[in-house]
Amino acid sequence: MQRKEAVRPILVKEQEMERRHHVRRRMCKRAALEFNGGSIDCTLKDLSTTGAAVRVISPVGIPEIVTLRIFSEERVVKVRVVWRRSDLLGLLFVAAC
Template identity: 35%
Template sequence: MVETRVAPRHRVMKPAKIEYGGMKTPCTIRDISVTGAALEISELTGIVPAAFNLILPEEKLKLPCHVVWRREFRIGVAFD
C-alpha cells in the first residue's frame, strides 16, 4: 500500500475533547501528524459537526479542525 499522506502520522493514545456549540465530547487521539489526526469517540460520529475545536488538555492546545472522513466510532480530521 502506498502512503499518500503529506505528513507522517504517529500512533498515540491521548485523551482529548471535541468542542462545538458550547459542548465538549471526550475522545481519544489514535494517531496524529502536523496536518491532522484520527480520533476515536464512544458515541456515534453522526453527532460530531463538520468543523470543531480539538482540545488537547495535556498540551494545553485548542486546534480548529474539520472532518475529512467518518467511520462508526472514528473520525479523521485535518487541522485548519
C-alpha cells in the same frame, strides 16, 4: 500426480500503502471535541502536522467544523472532519485557537 505450488502473499512495502502526505505519530491521548457550547470526550489515535484521527463513542451529531482540545499538550485547534468511519474521525487542522 502433480504437486500444487504454495500461493505466496504479495508483500507491499508500508511506504507504498501509505497515502498520506505527512507522517502521523500513533498515540493514545485523552482529548475532546468542542462544538455548540459543549464537548464530547475522545481519544487521539494519531497526529501529524496537518491533522489527526480520533475515536469517539458515537460520531452522530458532530458537525463538520469543531475544536480539538488535546489535554496533555494544552493544545486547542480548530479542525474540519474530513472522513468518518464507524467510531473514528479524520480531522484536518484549520487554525490554532
